[in-house]
Amino acid sequence: MAKRRPKIAVYKFASCDGCQLSILDLEEELLTIGETFEIAYFLEASRAVVKGPYDIGLVEGSITTPHDAELIKEIRKNCRVLITIGACATAGGIQALRNWRGSAEFMKYVYPKPEYIETLDKSTPISDHVPVDFELRGCPINKYQLLEVISAYLSGRAPSIPNQSVCVECKLRGTACVMVARGVPCLGPVTHAGCGAICPAYGRGCYGCYGPKESLNSKSLMKRFIELGRRREEVVMAFRLFNAWAPGFREVEAEA
Amino acid sequence: MTAREKEYRVDYLARVEGEGALYIKLRGREVVDVKFRIFEPPRLFEALLVGRMYYDAPDITARICGICPVAYQMSSVHAFERLFGVTIAPSVRSLRRLYYCGEWIESHMLHAFLLHAPDFLGYDDAIKMAKKHPRVVKNALKVKKLGNDIVSLLGGREIHPVSACVGGFYRVPSKRELMELRERLVENMATVEDLLEWVADLEFPAFEQDYEFVSLRHPEEYPMNEGRIVSNKGLDIDVDQYEDYFAEEQVPHSNALHSYIVGRGSYMVGPLSRINLNYDKLHDRTKGALRRIGFKTPCRNPFKSIIARVAETYYSFEEALRIIDEYVEPSSPRVEPQVRAGRGCGCTEAPRGILYHRYDVDGEGRILSAKIVPPTAQNQKRIEEDLRALAPEIVRLPRSQAVWRFEQAVRNYDPCISCATHFLKLEIEEE
Numbered sequence: 001m002a003k004r005r006p007k008i009a010v011y012k013f014a015s016c017d018g019c020q021l022s023i024l025d026l027e028e029e030l031l032t033i034g035e036t037f038e039i040a041y042f043l044e045a046s047r048a049v050v051k052g053p054y055d056i057g058l059v060e061g062s063i064t065t066p067h068d069a070e071l072i073k074e075i076r077k078n079c080r081v082l083i084t085i086g087a088c089a090t091a092g093g094i095q096a097l098r099n100w101r102g103s104a105e106f107m108k109y110v111y112p113k114p115e116y117i118e119t120l121d122k123s124t125p126i127s128d129h130v131p132v133d134f135e136l137r138g139c140p141i142n143k144y145q146l147l148e149v150i151s152a153y154l155s156g157r158a159p160s161i162p163n164q165s166v167c168v169e170c171k172l173r174g175t176a177c178v179m180v181a182r183g184v185p186c187l188g189p190v191t192h193a194g195c196g197a198i199c200p201a202y203g204r205g206c207y208g209c210y211g212p213k214e215s216l217n218s219k220s221l222m223k224r225f226i227e228l229g230r231r232r233e234e235v236v237m238a239f240r241l242f243n244a245w246a247p248g249f250r251e252v253e254a255e256a
Numbered sequence: 257m258t259a260r261e262k263e264y265r266v267d268y269l270a271r272v273e274g275e276g277a278l279y280i281k282l283r284g285r286e287v288v289d290v291k292f293r294i295f296e297p298p299r300l301f302e303a304l305l306v307g308r309m310y311y312d313a314p315d316i317t318a319r320i321c322g323i324c325p326v327a328y329q330m331s332s333v334h335a336f337e338r339l340f341g342v343t344i345a346p347s348v349r350s351l352r353r354l355y356y357c358g359e360w361i362e363s364h365m366l367h368a369f370l371l372h373a374p375d376f377l378g379y380d381d382a383i384k385m386a387k388k389h390p391r392v393v394k395n396a397l398k399v400k401k402l403g404n405d406i407v408s409l410l411g412g413r414e415i416h417p418v419s420a421c422v423g424g425f426y427r428v429p430s431k432r433e434l435m436e437l438r439e440r441l442v443e444n445m446a447t448v449e450d451l452l453e454w455v456a457d458l459e460f461p462a463f464e465q466d467y468e469f470v471s472l473r474h475p476e477e478y479p480m481n482e483g484r485i486v487s488n489k490g491l492d493i494d495v496d497q498y499e500d501y502f503a504e505e506q507v508p509h510s511n512a513l514h515s516y517i518v519g520r521g522s523y524m525v526g527p528l529s530r531i532n533l534n535y536d537k538l539h540d541r542t543k544g545a546l547r548r549i550g551f552k553t554p555c556r557n558p559f560k561s562i563i564a565r566v567a568e569t570y571y572s573f574e575e576a577l578r579i580i581d582e583y584v585e586p587s588s589p590r591v592e593p594q595v596r597a598g599r600g601c602g603c604t605e606a607p608r609g610i611l612y613h614r615y616d617v618d619g620e621g622r623i624l625s626a627k628i629v630p631p632t633a634q635n636q637k638r639i640e641e642d643l644r645a646l647a648p649e650i651v652r653l654p655r656s657q658a659v660w661r662f663e664q665a666v667r668n669y670d671p672c673i674s675c676a677t678h679f680l681k682l683e684i685e686e687e
Binding site: 012013014015016017018019020021022024025027028030031034039043044045046047048064065068093094095097098119123139140195198199201202203204207209234237241242 | 268269270271272274275296297298299300303304308309312315316319320321322323325362366370371380381382383384386390393394397398400401404411412413414415416418419421426427589663
């Protein structure tokens, strides 16, 4: 008998769809993926739903409503391995900017009748709600890293996802340092690798879309940004983007 | 529910971007209720833009949608450039059109072949469809990849590219880099024409409505980044007048606002509207291909939007080749904007239709307020009207087929629910 194909499920919470779209953007691999796995639950791609439990659950998006906070617990029970994909699921996403001002103020701004709206005060990562087996970073994720993580889990080994800084990727790519050579503020020294150091190769500073790397010195980098002529307000904002709520970036204001 | 009443429900609508649901209720053949519900959680983009600098807007608003980040970047960039009085180099302007060609290609191929075509042939998804139609799916993926490669070359990556900014690009490609793309575009023109013929041969339900089609219109070119907002019912306005002619209303059952034209009602944006209003601006090969398949404008059958998507893909190939052939590297990739306080409006043609942005900024370029109206919000009212008009015919079908046909009618619009939701009105009451 042919070996049972592993079942994969893809879930979406508050997000832009970009990380699960990465799967459909694997144009050359997509049909092979369809043969190798049973795509059991992936609403963006298919109306067919195969019942769980699933071997791997991929989760995109952050938790922002009471309904979703309950739903993720059910999903966890139904997935042998749970992997979060992208900055929303891993760090709360850009929508976590509400976490500082409180959703009440945000709601009042967007909605004439905020009392009708059911939403949580904070946008939080999946790991705040359930145990997560692996967190793949990026806004958006690197689709080849996703393939690596899935392959690793299916063959029972640890995924090979380098945890160095974007600076290392610039060196590998042969890009001259934009901050040293041109005085462009760059979050590369404090940002987790994975994107391939795209921004410096395109002549701009890294904006931290893969989130904080381990053991970072954001205080020293902020000082450097200010020396390069940025206002303090702007420096704090540089950390407050897609991974604003990730520990490491979240504390920047308090550090100064 | 009485014996004569029938309900059709789709709790999680598949093959659309984001989370939506469908509910249709009939009494005999009378349609009692039609709801295209959006329950995607709100992300509050307009609020989180307040206090940010103008130069953050292209990067932040890109995150509204992973399928059409280029459109968000472009509408915000144009809004600020109009306010700051920025004039960009002609070759930078052309590159923006090329950037848009890439996004139209990848988004249209995704929708036409991976999300919409399976409806016409009764497959749950494109992977299953590929077993019987391997050549079509493989070709569509190959063309889609080329679209993504254009975006990646100009922007660094296909999803949330990094190069577009107010004033131009951080980096522009060399002529040599573009010439490599050129070869692949030329090689794949015939593939796209095959795909166009393939979708033209699908079976289309006989269904037409008297739509108000709305799109941009530009005196010299098929509209992407610039133009006036026009319709087939006499609308012809500047982008700055958008909010005088278009408004949103809250409907009790849906999480998102419905757009309408003041004094008239629903309207349609997207590829079918664009091609109906701008057929004369298409390039010759696209016009020739459309003549060969017998596609005539105005086309009032929304199921045929799939043809318009593939036709625009073909046009994007022609336009990309024209741009690459004429390209001369600009002396500088961008101009530094002269920041001033005031209000800027921008509107560009996202793959799904016009996307309007409006910002107020202070003298330092700090955003004081933002308004964003995505295409799916504009199509919502029209989607429900289509469902209502289709219902008496559809309900004669067996239930499973009827539900499927309702879903297909929603997918005619390629709805992008994440887009529509960032400003939605959430209601607590569930049915």
